[in-house]
Amino acid sequence: MEENKSQKFDAIIVGAGPAGVAAAVTIARGGARVLLVERSEFAGTKNMIGGAVFLTALKDIFPNSWEQAPIERYINKHTWSLLTDNSSVDVACDFPCSPKSASIYRSKFDSWLVDEAKKEGVYFAPSTLVKRLIKKNGYFCGVETELEEIFADVIILADGVNSLLARQHGLRYDYETKDTVLSVKETIKLSKEIIEERFNIEKGTKNGAARNFLGGLKLENAPFALGFMYTYTDSVSIGLGVNLEDLNRYGLNPSDLLERLKEHPNVKPLIQDGEMLEYSAHLIPEGGFKKLPKLCANGVILVGDAAGFINAIHFEGTNFAFASGKYAGETVLAALKIKDYSKKTLKLYEKKLKQSFVLKDLKSYKDIMENLYSRTESLMNYYPKKASEFFKIFTGANCKPKRDEFRNFIVHFIKDRSLRELLKDAWAFISSVFGVLK
Amino acid sequence: MSDDKAKKTIEDKLTTIKYNCDSESHLVIDRELCKNCESRCCTYICPAKVYTYDENQNIINVDYENCLECGACRIACPYGAINWNYPKAGYGVVFKQS
Structure with missing residues (x-):
């Protein structure tokens, strides 16, 4: 003092x-x-x-x-990815001139x-x-x-x-464990040039990117988990937030789960040849x-x-x-x-x-996390899989009539997950959106 | 990717972290309560593998030196057997690039 x-x-x-x-x-x-x-x-x-x-x-x-x-990069590019075992369906937005957040x-x-x-x-x-x-x-x-x-x-x-x-x-x-997320993270050293190239960032700028990943952990009983990445000046972070109750229930270790994400074919190239600078962990209170x-x-x-x-x-x-x-x-x-x-x-x-x-x-x-958590299986496995299947038809040029492919897709969309479960998913989604807007 | 750079195991990952280790543990467990525990969830949820189970002696060992001070074990322990405190001022984990 x-x-x-x-x-x-x-x-x-x-x-x-x-x-x-x-x-x-x-x-x-x-x-x-x-x-x-x-x-x-x-x-x-x-x-x-x-x-x-x-x-x-x-x-x-x-x-x-x-x-x-001490800002590292302005994060103006965000990409959300639905991952299956070996594919990624992404939504992205990019505002290179108006950053709202910065990596630190x-x-x-x-x-x-x-x-x-x-x-x-x-x-x-x-x-x-x-x-x-x-x-x-x-x-x-x-x-x-x-x-x-x-x-x-x-x-x-x-x-x-x-x-x-x-x-x-x-x-x-x-x-309680269900209201708590354990986040583990690694900071990985990569050169500026490699970061700019891999994340499509204009050379020599302080612009940066964030990635979010849902799914892709190759587990039948997948925990409720969300992966993230942020770019720094000459490093990137990669981490995973996992619900503590799920870690408990399925007997999982958070670091092992992060390794699964790091090995995903759509994630691995982003961190390839990087040197780990620091490993860390922290809790997030999500009871709201x-x-x-x-x-x-x-x-x-x-x-x-x-x-x-x-x-x-x-x-x-x-x-x-x-x-x-x-x-x-x-x-x-x-x-x-x-x-x-x-x-x-x-x-x-x-x-x-x-x-x-x-x-x-x-x-x-107030209800959203509970709603999503109750639909863990569909969020972590079913919808990423269906999104992947859809785009495989859409982009695949599979030499099959599109009519048959899309019809087959719709039939399986309903059959693979009972109508009852689909309605529950839809209800969770609608009530979440309604909760925010009402 | 060369494996030495990638660091996959927790043991490897912990070598990247700086600590100011205290000679006394800031984590005190009630080993009597632990004897009743079947899940021993502390041994797998901890991101730093602080807790290990010694089958021969039926006790949990605590490598408090590796603790990342996240607090997950305290919340997860079904018996409330972990008396979880912060390390003394100035001691414990020192994150530099997190």
């Missing part, structure tokens, strides 16, 4: 990720004394991201300096965030592990680290997906709206992953982290003004979240 007049701050934030930093700078900008504590020696070194942060949310917190952030390494990016926060007057305490929160007269009012007690009017928990503090103090229940914790209590607020703010469908998390951190910061400033840190005052945070995309999206997406 650079300065230590007294061990009392206006606010203490536990965890120096996007949510914690957004909260910290918002409070510092309001003129209050704020301490940001982080258990690692260097921010970001306990963290892992699939690959990209969302720029709209980043710009909102750092409108003047975001371009100086957490160690560099989070450290940059902290440096920006320090410039704005945030006190930063690295290598500081909070063991428990201090509660007096029904109010959370400080933290107990390995070395000392530090007090504040409000504590913000930005301590990530495992948030031991939130569980310890009854602010949230534990996640139905599993929200207590977002605030007397003297405490939960933000980011600690609050379970994830939209798994769109791979969104960092944007929720930045936004929730900002709303928490604004709420703390309002509370400091009237010197009231009760749950009633801090409820302003919930109100702000409800008026924003954070809780609006979480609410409208």
Whole structure:
């Protein structure tokens, strides 16, 4: 800690990720004394991201300096692939002139965030592990680290997906395996030129690409899993998010599953001859709206992953982290003004979240993951297979009458998976879409 | 693809990661509870193979030094037998390119 007049701050934030930093700078900008504590020696070194942060949310917190952030590539090309054992059917979009996300390494990016926060007057305490929160007269009012007690009017928990503090103090229940995704990832070194060539990126630009893969794991009982890839300046990431309940049920290891994806004939050429730089793993809380914790209590607020703010469908998390951190910061400033840190005052945070995309999206997406998860078999195996069969007819010039081929395709589309199951799939799809739009 | 570059096994993959190892384990398991466990899911879901089963002694061994601090084992353990904490400040995994 650079300065230590007294061990009392206006606010203490536990965890120096996007949510914690957004909260910290918002409070510092309001003129209050704020301490940001982080258990690692260097921010970001306990963290892992699939690959990209969302720029709209980043710009909102750092409108003047975001371009100086250690961005690897602007991700403006997205490809979603349905994989069978040996084929790929893709949908892609490409916006080379208007990037909305950028690939980053957490160690560099989070450290940059902290440096920006320090410039704005945030006190930063690295290598500081909070063991428990201090509660007096029904109010959370400080933290107990390995070395000392530090007090504040409000504590913000930005301590990530495992948030031991939130569980310890009854602010949230534990996640169940079905609501938790384990993501494993490898960073693989490839030359700039090879990356530009393999991902069809204009030479010498900072443009980049993301890939998503559904299926292709060559397993009869496939777990609910989604593969991803992101391009960096001179490396790529490849990873797989797998539902923890499925890993459990089928006795699978996440690293072995990632090897299956890496061996897929449509994926292998993308990483060929690359050298693995780093292997990593992280949990994603996907319980969503139905599993929200207590977002605030007397003297405490939960933000980011600690609050379970994830939209798994769109791979969104960092944007929720930045936004929730900002709303928490604004709420703390309002509370400091009237010197009231009760749950009633801090409820302003919930109100702000409800008026924003954070809780609006979480609410409208509340059933989707459950819907998709209930259709795992069809998503991971049946539809990729049928998409592949369709395009084999469409592009195959098989010297057979197309009428027969397409009719046969339709008959099998229904026969191979009973009408009942097809209707269930359709219903899951319709109710998901309706949930978002209603 | 040359296999030394590709790194396929978890053991190989773990060699790419930097750790500041503590001499004390941050993961404490209740071995009595583990004795009742049939699935021993910790031995396969862990992305770093921290947990291994010793058949002769009927105990789970914990290689906490390899832990990636993801927390999957804690949530998955059907007996709640894993007392999962963060390593002490400054210790544990140090991701640089993740």
